[in-house]
Amino acid sequence: MTRYIIRRLLQAVPLLLIISMVLFVLMQSIGDPIATMGGRQVTRTADRERLKRQLGLDKPIIVQYVYWLIGNDWTKVDMDGDGVPETPGKRKGVVRGDFGNSFVERRPVTDVIADRLPNTLLLMLVAEVVIIAGSLLLGIYSALHQYSKVDNVITTVTFVLYSLPVFLFALGAIYIFAVGFKRLGLPYLPAVGMFDPQIGKTPAQVAYHMVLPVATLSFIYFAAYSRYIRSSMLDVLSQDYVRTAKSKGLPRREVIYRHALKNAALPLVTVIGLDLPFLLGGAIVTESIFAWPGMGRLFYDHVSRADTPVVMGIMMMIALAVIIFQIITDIAYAWLDPRIRYD
Amino acid sequence: METTAASPGSSPGIVSLPTDELETPPLSLGQLTWRRFRRHKMAIAGSVVLIALVLYALVGAFFYSEAQANHTDTKLRLAAPTNVHPFGTDTVGRDILARTIYGGQISILIGIFAMSVEVTVGVLIGSVSGFYGGKIDSVLMRFTEAVLIIPQIFLLLVMAKYFGDKVGNVTLFGRTFSGSVVVIVLIIGLTSWPYLARIVRAQFLSLKENEFVLAARATGTPRSQIIFRHILPNSIAPIAVAATLGVANAIALEAYISFLGLGVRAPTATWGNMLQGAYNYIATAWWLWFFPGFLMALTVLSINFIGDGLRDALDPRSRAV
Numbered sequence: 049m050t051r052y053i054i055r056r057l058l059q060a061v062p063l064l065l066i067i068s069m070v071l072f073v074l075m076q077s078i079g080d081p082i083a084t085m086g087g088r089q090v091t092r093t094a095d096r097e098r099l100k101r102q103l104g105l106d107k108p109i110i111v112q113y114v115y116w117l118i119g120n121d122w123t124k125v126d127m128d129g130d131g132v133p134e135t136p137g138k139r140k141g142v143v144r145g146d147f148g149n150s151f152v153e154r155r156p157v158t159d160v161i162a163d164r165l166p167n168t169l170l171l172m173l174v175a176e177v178v179i180i181a182g183s184l185l186l187g188i189y190s191a192l193h194q195y196s197k198v199d200n201v202i203t204t205v206t207f208v209l210y211s212l213p214v215f216l217f218a219l220g221a222i223y224i225f226a227v228g229f230k231r232l233g234l235p236y237l238p239a240v241g242m243f244d245p246q247i248g249k250t251p252a253q254v255a256y257h258m259v260l261p262v263a264t265l266s267f268i269y270f271a272a273y274s275r276y277i278r279s280s281m282l283d284v285l286s287q288d289y290v291r292t293a294k295s296k297g298l299p300r301r302e303v304i305y306r307h308a309l310k311n312a313a314l315p316l317v318t319v320i321g322l323d324l325p326f327l328l329g330g331a332i333v334t335e336s337i338f339a340w341p342g343m344g345r346l347f348y349d350h351v352s353r354a355d356t357p358v359v360m361g362i363m364m365m366i367a368l369a370v371i372i373f374q375i376i377t378d379i380a381y382a383w384l385d386p387r388i389r390y391d
Numbered sequence: 392m393e394t395t396a397a398s399p400g401s402s403p404g405i406v407s408l409p410t411d412e413l414e415t416p417p418l419s420l421g422q423l424t425w426r427r428f429r430r431h432k433m434a435i436a437g438s439v440v441l442i443a444l445v446l447y448a449l450v451g452a453f454f455y456s457e458a459q460a461n462h463t464d465t466k467l468r469l470a471a472p473t474n475v476h477p478f479g480t481d482t483v484g485r486d487i488l489a490r491t492i493y494g495g496q497i498s499i500l501i502g503i504f505a506m507s508v509e510v511t512v513g514v515l516i517g518s519v520s521g522f523y524g525g526k527i528d529s530v531l532m533r534f535t536e537a538v539l540i541i542p543q544i545f546l547l548l549v550m551a552k553y554f555g556d557k558v559g560n561v562t563l564f565g566r567t568f569s570g571s572v573v574v575i576v577l578i579i580g581l582t583s584w585p586y587l588a589r590i591v592r593a594q595f596l597s598l599k600e601n602e603f604v605l606a607a608r609a610t611g612t613p614r615s616q617i618i619f620r621h622i623l624p625n626s627i628a629p630i631a632v633a634a635t636l637g638v639a640n641a642i643a644l645e646a647y648i649s650f651l652g653l654g655v656r657a658p659t660a661t662w663g664n665m666l667q668g669a670y671n672y673i674a675t676a677w678w679l680w681f682f683p684g685f686l687m688a689l690t691v692l693s694i695n696f697i698g699d700g701l702r703d704a705l706d707p708r709s710r711a712v
Binding site: 370 | 544669674
């Protein structure tokens, strides 16, 4: 097992390298980071040159990539523009955990991301819990009452929700629960932000503001997951060991939850494990609409301002998260299902 | 409508034939598919709705000219639906009904073209990878993994910025399209293919071991012919399903990018970019987002239902997830 994990991690290295190279090249022309720096004023050419030099943007792309990857503290860079490198570099490079400084915020990318990550994680984990609980409920019910009216309704409604673009669901939810309820004088749900600035960031406020974004994030996944659970549950329910369990007189509850569900949930582990890191990034639209200060919004804001270090940082972090989760999923799967072995 | 599997009575040509199984001409794949497809009620409903929507976008063009769709009238900003403007007007006073018609055309075209790009790339990479195996396979599959690892919407945003203004306006059928339409088609197609490539590869891996491939090889059929004439037609079922769902997906993705402001530029309308900024007016002007959003959701939904029906019809063993 250890060898398997090590091999997988080693395989991930070239993959990450290739991804980072391609992204780095793409990054070069997503816009001019300096253009947005001076605010409304037009930057003078001399200042542009100076800024470019200071940010290291005057170097050829290969040099920029190497500096980004392994840092430049082993060499000297030219800061005053006389063509002679004199200042020792300070960057440590991504391999040593230094993602550089944000062009926009002028502070380390890791700090910028660390500010936002907890917000996204909070949203994501709560949504994931809702997704799993809700889809288990729906999926099991549908499977146990296959082709009943309720099953048909669940299947159709989840399919419709699945096809609905996230932002449309979000807009509809805001229109009904925030705007509509407010108009009717009913208690309404807040549609923007993480907390009411007048009350402050109390847990109750955050939870209250989370209702709509969590609902939005989780509803689209309900469909996929509950359909998945339904079909794997149906599969398992027709197995011999379930019949055996039934015929030896075990209570229905026990058959369903101990014998059937345990086996039916197995494939779900894979799906969740592989989707979890995507939730991290899939929240771009949701976070934008609900003005939730998370990673997705951060990414979007900084793509628009061509802030390469932050954008690269987020993408590489997600890539890493995806790879790690893939490995964890494989391990969890082997641990849950002793028939599976990796060597 | 009740149709059971055992009674082929609805088509008269078959009833008149002798009952002997062997004498009955075998049903073609198309006939078989249609038989199973029409049993899927939602898929039939989806087809009807989709045809209606396509007609809406095509026939509507006879009632409203594109100039009308792009005509701005700032005196009529954000006007609520009236007889003159049944769907109301947008932030610069353009008629929303006319814009949903032309936006629908573009959205559907984007869906179809992006799907074509996706299928071309996916089938090429998947088939080459599955057929040749070995080094080529592992290189191509690593590449596929690399594309899959970054969430698609992130890649789309970066690429939309990257290609942003590099493509000029395009004139097609006497109409001018913003170059961003081409960009969107390309980037959606170029980021959607990995799943399809994996499906095609898996198909090729199992199909290439069959006798008919061996026979083709033995008779000296060139490799490209074995790939495209012998193996590919046999794996058409999953490709067709993936392509159908790909259209819906591309329409939704276009809306995502446009919603975030990096998609198709005005004045060219799409259902997606009509929604851009609409949420600023969510409380005051519901018609701004309701009509384009509703039409788009309906399109995506009906295509998804068709895809679901196709999957059941073409590949009864596979289960929809």
